[in-house]
Amino acid sequence: MGFVRLMTGDIAPEKLGFTYAHEHIVCRPGHWLERKEEDLLLDDPEKSRQEVAAAKACGVETLVDATAIDYGRDPQAVYDISMRTGMQVIGTAGFNKGFLWDAKMPGENRTYEEWIEGSSVDELTEFVIREVNVGMQETGIKGGQVKFGTGYNSISPLEIKTLRAACRAHLATGAPVHSHTEAGTMALEQLRYLREEGVDPHNVSFGHMDRNPDTYMHLKLADTGAFLCFDGIAKVKYNPESIRIRCILELAKRGYQKQILVSGDTARRSYYHSYSYAVGLPYIKETWAPRLQEEAEHAGINGEQLVQDIFVNNPRECFTFKKVSG
Template structure:
């Protein structure tokens, strides 16, 4: 038996429906607060809710909120948005990446780095397990996935420490695992460490795969059984949509359509429709999906079937707790 853990409770996987696999809804990352980077603060729950409603109007049903503790979660606000809209939201336990850890933990004089440094792997594992089994930020809202991340072309000792703690929390809770890869790098190195921890890669999704549009790398990752999250749709500064679509279709050609997830990683005010007049949470379903289907059909594939896989069937497998 398997289930999906949302901020409002556990649901059967078949209730997820159309799913974005990596977004941010309400967050005030301490690192960016200290830097004065207002664009990276999604700090108005009402505006976030309006974009969630836009997503809902175009057929969206579930969002995976990849905001971890070091990225300034506001789990109470996210729960309230889910209650008001009826959109299922999956929250994230664990951590993000190393450079964020120079900031102070809210309510303390200690940085995240100092906390992670003084904590044992067992201590960090226990923290992540509690976030999945008891609740986050003093609430009863439990995490629906566990997350770790690494830097650009490097894995620091603290990042490795967190990776191992998250892997062990996965074993204890059966929660699915999500990896942040900076600019799509270090996934294979992460896989080596995850294998050392005995993690079955079929429980893992790797984020930002379109930031590193390398078909050879994508095939190596897919061959492990892991999921690849192409989560930069609409971010043309990182590359055109044609590049993303060709990388996805290359995986499909090799028989890996069941390993692909799609999302937008919408983490700036300027990306949101109701904060900064950006493309918003409706863009992927309204504009990207029709284009992808057309290009898939031109390449000889069934576009409707692929979209059903990427947005419905694959997320239902990827984000399930399997008992």
């Protein structure tokens, strides 16, 4: 029997409930901290608690906190928010993407880039395994997925290292895998390395698919069995909601309804109501999901079932630990 690993402990997949598949709750990325980019610092746990409580009050039951160590992760703060609000939270082991790695590692006189460059793939793999099986940043709070990421239209040698480490940690632990694709690029190219490492794409969710609203690419990716995460909801500066919904409905029409995830990737103060009076975390559940259901019905698709799959059934399948062979 599989399980989902929350920050607060393991649960049966059936208890996951209505789930946002990619969020950020507390993060202080060194790259942005050193540049004094305040909008990219979610550094007030009380404001984050207020936001999470509002999401819980409107019916969201689980958040996937996709903040990796190189994005200023604070597992203890997020654990405390989970305990105080009752929101179930899945934490993230592994890494984000290369251009952030110029920042100094906390408490050390070296950058993330120097750490990754100076470590073997096996050493990085052991680090990720420890984050899943023992705990993140010496807290005892375990990661519920492993993450890697690549740059915009590029994959660097160091990103290949962390990609391989995440894949090998997945094979050793059964933890689901999440891929960061910068602006929705390089997902198909990442598949080469997943295959080399023996990873079944059905155990991988690819983020930021709505940043690259290319249905051809989406269908090729879906053909592999992978999950596609449309995690830019409410970010109209990138694409209007009509574009996102059109891509999602096209996947549903082609038979890939069971492979779609949705979230907001709220990694800026200007996305949080508690920081800036923006629409915040409740928006997807209260406003966007009903719109998706309505537009699905107009397209001849069962909208109620589509919403149920995207927010309940698909996360249950995606975030369940798989049996480790051998």
